[in-house]
Amino acid sequence: MLHELITIWFGWVENWGYTGVFFLMAMESSIIPVPSEVVIPPAAFWAAQGKMDFTGVILAGTLGSYFGSAVSYWVSQWVGLPILRRYGKYVLLPPDKLELAERWVQRFGVTGIFIARLLPVVRHLISIPAGILKMPFWSFSLATTIGAGLWCWVLAIFGREVIGGNPELMQSPEAMVAVLKAKLHWFVLAVVALGLLYGFIIWFKNQNQSRVNAGKLLALFFFTSLLGTTFVSTGCGTATKKPVSENRVILISIDGLTPADYLSPSSPALNLRALAQKGAHAEAVLPAYPSVTFPNHASLATGVRPAKHGILSNTIFNPEKGPTQDWYFDSRALQVPTLWEGATRQGLTTALIAWPVSLNAKVNWLVPEVFSPDGIDHDKNWQHTLKNTDPALMNELILHSSVKHIKNNADYDQWMTEAALHILETHQPSLTLLHYRSLDAAQHEHGRVAPEVKEALRFVDTQIGRLIAANDLEHTAILVVGDHGFVDVTQELRLNALFRSKGWLTARGKTISAWKVIAHSNGGQATVYLHGSMMKNLEFRTKVENLLKKNAGGRYRIIDRAELNEKEALPEAFCALDSLNGYGFSQSSEGKFITQLKGTKGEHGALADNPLLWTGFLAAGAGISSGVNLGKISILDIAPTAAKLLNAALPTAEGNALNLTP
Template sequence: MKLRAALLALTLLAGAAEAGPVLMISLDGLRPADVIEAEKKGLKLPNLTAFLKQSAYASGVRNVLPTVTYPDHTTLITGVWPDKHGVGNNEMLDPTGKNLQGWYWYAEDIKVPTLWDAVHASGGKVGSVGWPVSVGSLAIDENVPEYWRAQNAEDLKLLRAVATPGLIGKLEKETRLPLGALFGEDPQHDVARATYAIEIMADLKPQFMTVHLVSLDHYQHTYGPDSAESKKALEALDADVGKLIAAAKAAHPDVTIAVVSDHGFAAVHDGVYLDRIFAEAGLITIENGKVTDWQAYAWNAGGSAAIVLKDPNDAAVKAKVEALLAKLAADPKSGVARVIDAKAVAERGGSPKASYWVDFKIGYSGEGDFTISKTYTLKGTHGYFPDHKEMRATFMIAGPGIKAAKLGEIDMRDIAPTLAKVLDVKLDKADGKPLL
């Protein structure tokens, strides 16, 4: 097996050119089969299927715990799991709501070097549009980060302020698209993101460019994976990918392009309200509909939830929580598939804040509401343990010297070291190894 892997690596690198620039395009929620089996699924993806044929690609990418956007995207640019890079979920742990449901937006929360840092340190230019956990990165020369707060028009002022100074005004002028054109999760907003990225590539000619497009994820949450609406959104994204690839090649004929995703998707039909159960057990104190104190809290991540104890050394609380979780795991109607302890969480590279981690059954999603709504509206989600095949992410790479090949299933931690090798930069803290 090792000999075969070595031979494949040598074949893929045969005739490799000197280090060239890299464009990494993330299509949030893209499942590998959506491209590999596009024709079978009735999907018209001329750009993605053409790219697949010329690329080295994975049948699936085994991602991180939990399989949600921000931890996965941070692994994509660091090559380590959340326990090392520090981004343990989408939202920050905030049981009492003091952070107003803030997410891990800021690059300073990343505890290890990123590909952005490595390229910047080597003297290369870096550009980025919409990449998670990038606000305030000093390594990105031209940055339009993903960021919001109030989710209204005032956020446009905020986004303008946290982007590279002067960049938004320049992009608005050169593309004739106002910043508001990016502010949303529908396909037309991804068109605007791609347009801004194309302008950055033409002007900056970055050595490393990252772009995050989100409409497929949004439509799969809203309408479900494999829905007509989600398929239409993916077909629209295919056009964006085609334009981005063309622009990258125009800026740098020797560019290497990686098309990636963070996670897969599964259809859902019901919610699991762990915090409501904890509140009923006296582990969460609620006054006027708000949490005022807590002993145990479910840090929800869609298809799973980290169980965090305010005092991990409180034996009485620990025993009470373990009994509740065991009861839920034994109940076939609870939606709970399994529970792992802190040791198993550590082995999987999950956040060290978790004393336990609950994996829900496919079809169930963790919800934070303290009352169960009569109508459950979510149609799709992710966040389940990475063991589930439905959560597999996508990886395709093509460029000078890279031979078309099937890579089989890969570890997400190997992607950043692979791109570092192409870029000829060092990523010493990465746990993954170059695929090529």
């Protein structure tokens, strides 16, 4: 709902010009909570482009603010305090906020009106107690006009400087509001300090009434206010990004990213589309096999295939027990050097945030991806994250995050964004790896092209917009990459139920107790293992092979041991199966071999010869030219490319460092 409203208001400014600015700022100064950050800053940006006049924007905003405030003043005086206290909560005026504004006016008078116009929470409420208390209208009007004018001027400066340096924010209003609010906190702190100065002046006047002229003191206060706010607003507006001492790399993984997400003109990922135009992009990235999250993130971090780095699937297969619920969380399972280890050897600092296969990684700042094996339980998952993150770092990140409770994947991704923003600004690591999972979750649940998928992409794109805006691309390279695409699935194949029907697998309920052959399923792919001596039993191997061929029927294709060796995948497997034509695989050994799903799901895991499973890559910033089309690349190329940007060595990588400055 909020996203739709912000988009509508943004459109009013764009389409109605000064009239839109006037009416929206009038609404902002009444009881309607329109964020002024979505009104004045974009108008000031358009003014800088010659579409509007900078002074005209400030005047329209000031007049609109005064009009809305004056209406609130007279309506409040007419309605009266008792009615507002009783019914105010129904029109966004809860008693606590109303009382706060009332006490403010009673204590600080006209000067309080001026200061309140520059502060959040009380800014749009302050006219109400002024009307109730029947403050002289001309005094109220003067303080309101000066305060509103100063606020609009500050917002216009911020809009011209912050958005001018990050024009991609114009394509994501929510990201723009978040970034501007983050940049404006210094101005708000300055106003609070000036308010304290005013309080001191009043106290000093009362203590020295016979010797001090109050008018001179108030004149001094207003002069100091104007100097202070000018200094703070101008300084914060131009220094929009904290300078870094050296070039750095931010590698962002969007789980389930496809090339169409940034190449299609209809994609809602406006920040990704702008990033692709500003820098380099691939038409396709071929994932490693199997095309699932953890092996491919290990390949992203090492530049080698799964058989070499050791992360063979999402979950661990035990040769005796079979498939387990234990995920490859622990980085100590990696058998080759990683990108972060190469950076550390170069004397660089590193941060990993929600990156798969990062638990126990030797980095400077670590929030590992680790979750409960008991299915989707966000409370349990968050407890695992808390348990496995350094307490001092976690306390620091919680303090600076607006997300206080993780209820879903979007909350998780937003929390990780804000963790990354804080770490990048405060600690300035040379290399940061960050992983988003909302897009993947939406496609698994709803299929590739559902409305929920488009909304998840828009959400993740907004988070990335915040990261882009907060970093200086003259000294920072931002690399965005995926790990796999998706195919739609409407039917499920239960290979273990098929093996069970042949007597080759025994189970008690859902628990498999003994097996000669078993399938380890990955949604769109399944790996078939033979137990112990069965691998050398030619007669049994032939039976399994014939059974699989008999039941293929256009539902899957068989990848034999020779082809797996060629792909450097699944070294202990008998064979692997890739789903086809709307089929997927289940781990279950119960029920029929073929099961119809209730709706459409999304899956992945098969070989990258299906274009729907291709993922994407785009990059912009330091060391990257604009307009570079990389064509089709391998996921193994990402790690050596990042290492090259850092001037770090990763000699074990099998991929090639991409030429981002042809």
